[in-house]
Amino acid sequence: MITLKEALTKSQDELNRLKTQMENKAKEGGLNAYIGFESSGEGVPILIKDNIQVKGWSLTCGSKILQGYIAPYEATAITHLKSHGMAPFGRANMDEFAMGSTTESSYYGKTLNPHNKEHVPGGSSGGSAAAVAGGIAIAALGSDTGGSIRQPAAYCGCVGMKPTYGRVSRYGLGAYSSSLDQIGPITQNVEDAAILYDAIAGHDPKDSTSADMETVSVAQNLNPDRKLTIAVIDNYISEADSQTQRVFAQTVEKLRNAGHTIIHKNRLNTQYDIATYYIIATAEATTNLARYDGIRYGNRASCNNVSELFYNTRSEGFGDEVKRRILLGNFVLSSGFYDAYYLKAQKVRHLIRDEFNAIFKEADLILSPVAPSSAPKIGSISDPLEMYKSDMYTLSINLAGLPALSLPVGKDSANGLPIGLQLIAKAFDEQTLFDGALSLERAVNYQK
């Protein structure tokens, strides 16, 4: 597949032919990465996760409960795409309401990993990552609440980037956890990620949490020759499997050889990240998803009265993982538990942010695993806590609101699946993030 950079030089006729090819190949390939082939406007086709509003398109967040809903308005990120020579094309599959790490919980069925169809593509932006890695999308938009861009990118062997919280407008992104969600690019390489990031970043008065600051083009200022100080968090690595540890060690060596300085740090145990994340994310999610009540839009269950309307619609409309998180969120917010859970989680969240700030006093970037292993087999994770643990390296980045980029650096020698690592930068320093990522991409010279 041609890169985004190259596609931006193509005529609309060529792009239209490409769209037809992608659609045919996607239908033949059986990855189930696309759940729709809608097209809106002229420009380089960008695959859109099913939780980002495109005016006139169906939007379901991978859920039964939103069947039949057509978005009457456009997400700000989509408006920006269109003004940068790109256009939304196709709906990417996802875990229901972005709650999952495998893209197994979609109403449209699971998406498969393009490297091995017995394995998951990761999630929740599994459709976006599988399509880009599988050669059926030039680039895609995903959303990342606790790793949902970076982890599937790592499992599928492509580049996934989560911007600083507040960089990209959330207006029009079906909310999972408002204080953690960010839209970001999933692309074939670092430069494409920078181009797509540039297109969607910027202040939006419609999003009160959007950062009111000027954004300078990152892609036009990419500099892989900067010599950076990169921190590795030693107590992190020990929790990853041996394959990931091996690839991590090799990568550190390559960075050193490329002239970067490596320093060693420690952080809180990741178990605190997991606990904090699942309290805050579920508290916010339980209220964000309360609007799906069958009254105004979406799927309404049959009922005899208003209580049944709510009860049946939501019982039938939501899947198990979504229900689990709604229950958890309601529990932590319940009267009498608020201080012990939600308030405490907010305090820990501040601690986590402070920890990162301290590291960034000495380092330009942090190098970390994205996941403790390569993509697991479909159906192999049945215990929700096991799945939550697989997000241990990504959650803290969302809690701290930092930008991070995942890129493939090696392969699992046991199953041949890609292994990705992430670089993390301080808030609003996307330029350094992309500079370091481009340097790393060249240093590892990853081969599909």
Add this chain to the structure above:
Amino acid sequence: MFETVIGLEVHVQLNTKTKLFCSCPTSFAHRQNANTCPTCLALPGALPVVNRQAAIKAMRFGYAINARVNHHSIFDRKSYFYPDSPSAYQITQMHKAIVQGGELFIDLEDGSTKRIGMHQAHLEADAGKNTHDGDISKVDLNRAGTPLLEIVSAPDMRSSDEAVAYLKKLHSIVRYLDISNANMQEGSFRCDVNVSIRPKGQEAFGTRVEIKNINSFKFVAAAIAYEVERQTEAYEDGVYESEVVQETRLFDVNKGVTKSMRGKEEAADYRYFPDPDLRELIVSDEMIEEAKQMPELPDAKVERYIQELGVKRYDALVICSTKELAYFFEEMLTSNASPKNCVTWLTTELLGRLNKASLSIEQSPLSGAKLGELVSKIENNEINGKGAKDILDRLMEEDSSIDALIESMGLRQVNDDGAILAIIDDIIAQNQDKAQEYREGKEKLFGFFVGQVMKISGGSANPAKVNELLKKKLG
């Protein structure tokens, strides 16, 4: 003996042009759900943005009641499912309201004033409306997201009279501040009453019962009266613990009783937490400056009327009770008529006629300036009082200039001594006998002569002059 303890929660709909968290108009729409957008419909991905004007109006109220205006306040989500609540949570301020504390002074029947402490006033979004039509229920979200200021008093009131006085004062203040239309019937001024009783002298409060959504001052008084009686009887009958429970009750307007709506055990757990879609509401210096621009408030006005205009306290309270009446009065004063006469002509003559016609001061057919002009014409001896009343009667019916009416009704006052003397001479000549009787001591006949002169002059003779000259002539 028992003491009644009352606290009031009033929801005031702020009269901003747009809703609290989106740019939909708050104006009346004929079509249901016409004034809606992705945000107030709670579509997936839609986000709230705080309406600055609503915050400024809330702040203005805070400054008006000597409250603390928090420069940082927080919006919280209050979760509950109801069809007219699109996001299934209301955005309100639970953890930190924009206005905290404050006080309000109420005027009691006996002429005294009482201080009522204020707990807080916070911003929140209104719900939509559900209507039921046979088997079909409909949801109209035109009102959803309209800004409300919920004003919570301290439990400082001790009778229904005080509660009503508080509501009237609060109503008057929000109208003066122009932050709300505050129309009870239309629901832009809604009242919940918290009532409890306790034996006199006891410090601890009794069990608090909340009566929701009462839509007139009269019903507030009736609901409190009923509730106090119910609680007192329960106490005296020894069943207070079981009968009076912390619950929400509704006032049945037709039967004049309160009825249990939901008990404490059924009370919803609203699971409040700070809304992550909104950052702290931070008040800027410009907002403070704008909020502090406020009109003269009723308490200050009353004092000024008394001190500077020499108006009696009772009259000042009446006139200042609504901003419309006060502004009408002040418009009258621009004609340079004396405040004393303006008070009389406003409160007795005009209000009397308006009452008879079932009109409010806003619906007065003539303006304050015109009534002031009429009063000043009496004071300038252009017309007399009787003539002015006749003109006012006409002005209630038609929009004419006062000068034109004076001419057409022949009411221009005759102040010329010669003209009046001529009439007097005539009258005395025609009533020699009566003049004689008067001179012999029958002073009652003086009135007869005045009446005759006024009659011949067509009511236009200056009565003071007539009196003066008659006395001379008859004397």
